[in-house]
Amino acid sequence: MEQRPPGACIDTTGRLRITNPSKPALLLSVTVALLLGAGCGGGQEGLQISEARVGAPSGPNAALYFTARGGPDALVSASTDVAAEVHIHETLIGEAGTMSMRQVPRLEVPTGGELVLAPGGFHLMLVGASELAVGDTIEVTLVWENAGEVTVSAEVVEPSETMDHMEDE
């Protein structure tokens, strides 16, 4: 198997693969080196995407979650072969505890901060992705204002496991 540097790499197709998101300094240097060495166009220094996961669908739609760091940047759209459409959604909890879901045009990754997509907050709704099952891995292309297209891999997990990120905090 090809040896990858720890941290991350972006290949010439813009694919970002995070293997060790806990080392941002190393990640940045690896990213810069790759940008310089591979002439990788469209990528932005330091945009890091981790914990990409999809809750196994029980209905026609599935939800994709991830965490992005290394802004400023903004997610403006996404696509995948396994869904007819991908909507950027926010789940809102009203004062009375009522849950509602809204489509939003963009999601910002603040400078020095992070954008967290997690159950009960933001998610990407994969419309018509009912065939996905636990254990599948899908590829989703995220389109960022600055970084351009970035394709990430996300594993399909049990819906309860999509919460793990929240439970860890």
Add this chain to the structure above:
Amino acid sequence: MFRRSVVLVMVAALAVAGCRGGVATGDLQGVVLETPQAKGSFVLTDTSGDAYDFGDRTEGKLALLYFGYTECPDICPVHLAQIAEVLDQNAELARNTEVVFVSVDPDRDSLGEIREFLDHFDTGFVGLTGTHEELAAAQEAVGVPPATISGEGDDYTVDHAGWVLAYAPDGLGYSIYPFGTRQSEWSNDLQALASIQQGG
């Protein structure tokens, strides 16, 4: 008054059955209601097409009631998966628990689609729906705000109560479970609630 009778019931249960640990609502980790709520009564249609009387069918059982819709990809599956996970690990608890999911999106969710949705979690989960009027009456009967439609065309979403209602086997609701309830809290509370028996 409700609390006192519950305590009496529990003391009796402890004395008679030697129930492990002993349970008081203080042990509950969900959102404990100030006053226990009597179980609301309503009749809707189950996924077999038969009438389902919530009060009758859940009598003497731990009942968990949730209003949602099958196109909800985010919070509905998490609630149901969490409950299924607890019941998977405790067959006795599962036997005495009725999990009832009510689709508040009857225009899109057919009975078959509701069944298919629930089977992803547990084939024993009960799926219900009805006319808009019946659904409004059911939500009113159990004290949750009525679900409303947002948006237009086929892409509309449904705003709905985000919490799970829980009724102990004695027919009272002591606590509710908003989205974000942790797995460990579900596990603790389902066992605690199941031990609050009716009749003393």
